[in-house]
Amino acid sequence: MRRTIAAGLAVLAALFSGPVAQANDSTARVGAGGLVLQKNGDIRMLSEHLSISVKRIEVEYRFRNESARTIETVVAFPMPEFHWDPEQDANWRNIGPVESFLVHVDGKPAVVRAERKALLQGRDITALLRRAGLSEDHIFRTFGDAFDTGGMTLPEAVVARLHALGASDQRMPQWRVAETAYWTQAFPAGKEVVVTHSYRPFAGRIFGTYDGARPPSEDSVPLSSIGEQDRACLGEGGMKAVLNKARQRVKDGARSGYINLKDVEYILGTGRNWKGSIGEFTLDVVKETPQDTVSLCFPGKPERIGERTLRFKMRDYVPQERLVLNFYSFE
Structure with missing residues (x-):
């Protein structure tokens, strides 16, 4: 039996886990x-x-x-x-x-x-990203306008400054x-x-x-x-x-x-x-x-x-x- 969070747990399901499923795309939760x-x-x-x-x-x-x-x-x-x-x-x-x-x-x-x-x-x-040329929206919402798997769509010079900071890897925001x-x-x-x-x-x-x-x-x-x-x-x-x-x-x-x-x-x-x-x-x-x-x-x-x-x-x-x-x- 797997560990449960509290004694006497009553849930809609019972107390055992199944195998991990295979799936294509996913979005991870955060609490x-x-x-x-x-x-x-x-x-x-x-x-x-x-x-x-x-x-x-x-x-x-x-x-x-x-x-x-x-x-x-x-x-x-x-x-x-x-x-x-x-x-x-x-x-x-x-x-x-x-x-x-x-x-x-x-x-x-x-x-x-x-x-x-x-x-x-x-x-x-935060301050380093601003000095590198990113807007507030770039920093906190679009991650450098990274709209798909191609990563950030910012100018090359800006991406280079981010790479030097360790904040970019292959145009992927870090x-x-x-x-x-x-x-x-x-x-x-x-x-x-x-x-x-x-x-x-x-x-x-x-x-x-x-x-x-x-x-x-x-x-x-x-x-x-x-x-x-x-x-x-x-x-x-x-x-x-x-x-x-x-x-x-x-x-x-x-x-x-x-x-x-x-x-x-x-x-x-x-x-x-x-x-x-x-x-x-x-x-x-x-x-x-x-x-x-x-x-x-x-x-x-x-x-x-x-x-x-x-x-x-x-x-x-x-x-x-x-x-x-x-x-x-x-x-």
């Missing part, structure tokens, strides 16, 4: 998480309601300052680092989620700022982008503050294929856009559910098809920066269609809310470090 501040002994997270789909992540927090004074602090939301992937096509390209990040405090929009850095092996090279959204938040003494935020996640994409010569099998089922084996706990039951849906398409006359995986990662561990455990924690997993299959590692048994939503609830929850969700669809 973002919750609100961060320095470890605070006075502000308690009364509740968190987290909703995850492949297109949107939405969170509502209720906080209470249990001290006798107003606490004003910077609240940050660190985004995952991302980089140029030459195998991404125009439709699959991940875009920095800071641009889709929205925050409301007690129903009113918060003034959110963003800090952006270009990193090369962990070193901040740096990563790190972004953090942040704002200043006041927590009045003894009062509740409701914070909501939402953004578009970096969802990974990968697919497996089948046809008349290769009917649906475990080899057809992708497990992870980044090569992991069991982070979403796709076990024997989950594998069977995925294969049954693919095999049903064959019975219905399909001569070939795709098993599509979109995986989403969310960092839960930031919830441990607040005082104590999370009083009430609700996780909604929202499928794109009722026919999709979802697998994840999380304690407890979900409740079905309508045709597309699965809801987990926990009390006095000490969050696990991260959550990976596999969303399977079929065509």
